[in-house]
Amino acid sequence: MAEMQLPAGKLAELSERFLQDVYSIPDGEKIKLCLQCGTCSASCPTSYAMDYTPREIIAAFRAGMLDRVLKSNTVWMCASCYSCTVRCPAGIKLTDVMYELKRLGIEYGLYAKQATAPVLSREFVKMVDKHGRNPELSLLGTFYLKTNPFGLLKMAPLGLKLFKRGRLAFRPSKVKKQYELARITKRLESKEGK
Amino acid sequence: MDYTYYPGCSLEVSNKAYDISARNVVKALGANLVELEDWNCCGATNYMSVRELRSFAISARNLALAEKQNRDVVTACSACFTTLNKTHSYMEGNAKLRGEVNDALSAVDLKYDCKIKVRHLLDVLVNDIGIENIASKTKVKLEGLRVVPYYGCQLTRPNATFDDAEFPTTMDALFKALGAEVVDYPLKTKCCGGMLMTTAEKVALKLVKNLLDCAVKRQAHCIVTPCPLCHFNLDAYQDNVNKMFGTNFAVPTLFFTQLIGVALGLSGQDIALGQEIVPAGGVLSSYMGGRQ
Numbered sequence: 133m134a135e136m137q138l139p140a141g142k143l144a145e146l147s148e149r150f151l152q153d154v155y156s157i158p159d160g161e162k163i164k165l166c167l168q169c170g171t172c173s174a175s176c177p178t179s180y181a182m183d184y185t186p187r188e189i190i191a192a193f194r195a196g197m198l199d200r201v202l203k204s205n206t207v208w209m210c211a212s213c214y215s216c217t218v219r220c221p222a223g224i225k226l227t228d229v230m231y232e233l234k235r236l237g238i239e240y241g242l243y244a245k246q247a248t249a250p251v252l253s254r255e256f257v258k259m260v261d262k263h264g265r266n267p268e269l270s271l272l273g274t275f276y277l278k279t280n281p282f283g284l285l286k287m288a289p290l291g292l293k294l295f296k297r298g299r300l301a302f303r304p305s306k307v308k309k310q311y312e313l314a315r316i317t318k319r320l321e322s323k324e325g326k
Numbered sequence: 327m328d329y330t331y332y333p334g335c336s337l338e339v340s341n342k343a344y345d346i347s348a349r350n351v352v353k354a355l356g357a358n359l360v361e362l363e364d365w366n367c368c369g370a371t372n373y374m375s376v377r378e379l380r381s382f383a384i385s386a387r388n389l390a391l392a393e394k395q396n397r398d399v400v401t402a403c404s405a406c407f408t409t410l411n412k413t414h415s416y417m418e419g420n421a422k423l424r425g426e427v428n429d430a431l432s433a434v435d436l437k438y439d440c441k442i443k444v445r446h447l448l449d450v451l452v453n454d455i456g457i458e459n460i461a462s463k464t465k466v467k468l469e470g471l472r473v474v475p476y477y478g479c480q481l482t483r484p485n486a487t488f489d490d491a492e493f494p495t496t497m498d499a500l501f502k503a504l505g506a507e508v509v510d511y512p513l514k515t516k517c518c519g520g521m522l523m524t525t526a527e528k529v530a531l532k533l534v535k536n537l538l539d540c541a542v543k544r545q546a547h548c549i550v551t552p553c554p555l556c557h558f559n560l561d562a563y564q565d566n567v568n569k570m571f572g573t574n575f576a577v578p579t580l581f582f583t584q585l586i587g588v589a590l591g592l593s594g595q596d597i598a599l600g601q602e603i604v605p606a607g608g609v610l611s612s613y614m615g616g617r618q
Contacts, residue, residue: 247525324379
């Protein structure tokens with residue numbers, strides 16, 4: 133892939149931040165023990181659709197190419213099935229590493245333009261912050277409007293079937309003490325930003 | 327016995343059939359699910375993709391509320407189970423994280439001391455209520471029904487609390503005891519694609535196609551699952567699989583609680599039969615004797 137690369141200084145900052153964040157995950161330091169055996173890639177149900185396989189992510193990071201990994205489709209193809217995590221002979225929690233890369237990608241704005249999963253995740257957080265629960269219908273509606281309005285039309289037949297079966301709620305369910313969630317997340321703003 | 331019950335967002339609306347059948351089956355078995363008062367979203371995979379600590383904190387609010395009741399918290403949703411249990415186990419094993427999350431919870435006078443357990447409903451049914459006990463209460467033997475026990479990912483990974491991470495057998499044993507022919511299903515813990523069905527549909531459809539294909543080749547009459555996301559992908563998207571691959575799958579997918587309900591002699595209404603997209607009434611008709 134011949135896309136633009138980050139300036140060296142910024143890339144070094146990103147790589148350092150990645151390592152420190154991964155180390156803060158329980159068992160995070162085990163990432164140093166990767167022996168490039170490829171068990172993760174072979175276990176991954178979606179690696180066939182990834183620009184870089186899970187094994188290659190760690191190789192690319194070691195080669196100082198973390199920005200390329202972030203801008204590829206790889207982390208957004210992770211379905212969070214934890215197959216790699218339970219099989220890794222070095223005990224690396226690769227699914228957690230994937231989450232860390234997702235967070236860094238969103239924070240630094242480094243992700244593939246065609247990746248729609250970051251949009252879904254961000255909208256999800258906004259709605260859970262607002263309602264305390266996931267209002268499925270408005271989440272999907274907003275998601276499709278922002279990424280692929282045509283997708284809404286494509287979803288209409290299924291939507292109708294779900295509606296007929298009473299499986300769509302037009303008024304989102306809310307937590308009564310929403311202020312509690314707001315206070316909890318506010319307390320963490322200094323640690324994690326907004 | 328009473329359990330604190332965490333339904334989760336998905337069981338509230340789009341997968342109500344799971345909630346309804348879970349409550350009625352547990353009741354029929356002499357236990358009780360008491361809904362956790364004012365629970366909030368567990369955070370799921372999406373919140374974790376944006377904010378880590380906040381995701382643990384909102385998840386832990388539920389655990390702190392449940393701990394006040396002094397009972398284990400039970401959820402039927404595998405995704406909620408994984409998220410809540412991951413929060414529990416990371417907080418339990420990591421004093422720094424526990425401190426940070428509890429500091430955030432202290433803003434609303436809550437605290438989580440990791441004294442309760444997060445459990446999946448399948449675990450409770452199989453290990454507390456017991457397979458033999460359930461079998462002794464059945465009114466209908468599921469004889470001749472070829473059932474695929476599809477466990478999915480989140481039930482046993484990353485933390486296998488009550489069954490094997492890659493080769494679980496609890497549902498196999500359960501439905502065998504209820505008289506069903508349990509299909510030997512090698513893809514029982516292969517991923518259905520989860521939320522990728524929304525963000526990378528073609529990739530997820532391929533995974534679902536593989537699952538359906540294997541079920542059909544093994545002459546399954548239906549698939550049972552303990553996960554609302556797996557159910558949605560297998561059932562509601564079966565039509566899209568057929569369109570994309572030119573197949574004509576019509577495999578009914580049930581929540582595992584619905585099939586237990588059939589064996590217990592519950593009515594179609596009690597197990598919310600008919601809310602599925604691929605109709606399951608046909609394969610179940612001979613076991614329901616007009617109770618649909």
